[in-house]
Amino acid sequence: MAVFTPVELGEISDWITRDFNIGRASDLRGIHGGIENSNFFLDTIQDGKNQEYVLTIFERLSAEQLPYYLELMRHLANKSIPVPRPIENKNGEILFSLKNKPAAIVTKLPGASQLKPSPRHCALVGEMLAKMHLAGADFPQEQANLRSLPWWQETVPQILPHLDAEQKTLLSSELATQAGFFQSASYALLPQGASHCDLFRDNVLFDHPSGDHSSEERLGGFFDFYFAGTDKFLFDLAVTANDWCLAENRRDLDEERLTALMHAYQAVRPLTNDEQASWALMLRAAALRFWISRLWDFYLPRNAQMLTPHDPTHFEQILLSRKAL
Template sequence: MAVFTPIELGEIAPWISQEFTIGEAADIRGIHGGIENSNFFLDTIKDGKKQEYVLTIFERLSAEQLPYYLELMRHLANKGIPVPKPIENKHGEILFSIKGKPAAIVSKLPGLSRMQPEVKHCALVGEMLAKMHLAGKDFPKSQENLRSLGWWQQTIPLVLPHLNTAQKDLLTHELSAQEAFFSSRDYDMLPQGASHCDLFRDNVLFDPKGSSDTSNDQLGGFFDFYFAGTDKWLFDLAVTVNDWCLAENKQDLDPARFDALMQAYQTVRPLTKEEQASWPLMVRAAALRFWVSRLWDFYLPRDAQMLTPHDPTHFERILLSRRTL
């Protein structure tokens, strides 16, 4: 998350009072991190009690695309999956406009991120990811993952001039391999549905329940669904594994974390034989997706307050590692 469109309390407070039933706006603070939207913690006071929300102003997604993400979160929340729930205004709407840009307010989840996940955290994430996939089976809307193969094909030519020869070769060869994979019968047979597509460590919260002992952590929830889409569930799982299950060298898979996450996931939703066979290529696809994205953000950045682009070579190293599986 980041801030591209600044907003002050004095600007937002009258709107909150007039349009919502969540109390009076008391504080608004920009959220550091991420690279897509302008995000703020929004505190309100209602009946003398503080309430916490997250306000997002969308910088790239259009008002036509956004109902998929917001209604998916509402659907999952109503199914008992711990995700932020969009807040309706007095007219029953969940999508608004601020400074000429689409915006939404969602509930704030409890807890904090665990950036050095233990085996237990990986298991909790794997179990809930599988439950989320099954809970989304009857979600009626469908929208493609906007950062999938078509976007890679459009974006790679834009970043190639910035790369050295070895990087160019790796990127073009991997894209060719993924084009063949995505057009294969095995890929077509993979189960699919609503997917988060960006379930990194900083998009998951754990509730410590007032204890400093991480063994007491419970899953607080998944958030930041604005890269979600209708995609292969195996891709969603591969994206998650590539961030949660890293070894100490930050590129290879740690066997203990990997086994914990995969076993917990399959306790809820066992992988099909086609998914098992497709895993090596799909985990490479997940690495390619984020290498391309980080190259794009690094070499073709946008102006923003509080924005720090991620190091693109991180996922270059992960892709090289996954190609050895």
């Protein structure tokens, strides 16, 4: 999350009061981190009570693409999956226009991100990810993951001129390998459905029951669904494992964390034989996807307030590690 389109409290106060039933806007703060949309914490006061929301202005996604993400969040929330619930305006709409760009308001989840996860944190994430995949089984809309193979093939030629010879060879050869994998009969057999596709540590929150910090943390929820799409569940799991289960060297997989994640996931949704056979290649696909996107953001950046591009070498190293498995 970042701020590409600045907004002040005074600019939206009348809009909030006029168009919504969430009270009076009392504070608006830009959110630091991420690279896609303009995000703000929005506080309101209704009937003497403070309420917290997240306002997002979409910078790349179109108004035609956005209903998939917002309706998916509403669908999952209705299935008791802890995700942000889109807020309707007085006309029942959940997608709006602000500063001539698409915008949405969603509920703010409780808790904070856990950037140094224990195996128990990984287990909680694995269990809820499997539940989310099952809960989305009857979600009626479909929209392809917009950052999958076609986007990789379109983006890599723009990136290659910025890389050294060794990086060019690695990127081109892995893209060719994944293109073959995606076109294979085994890939076609992998179960698919609504997937988060970006379930990094900073997109999950944990909190303590009733604010009791002496108790064990529980999972507060998953958020930032704006890379979601209809994709292979195994890809979603591989993206998650590549971030949550990193060893201390930040490139290899930590066996204890990975075992906790995988066992908890499979206790809810066991992997098929085809999924188990495709696991190593899918870990590489997940690493490639984020290496490409981070190279793109690093070498072809957009201006933004509070934006710090991620280091692309992180996922280059992860890809090299997964190729060695």
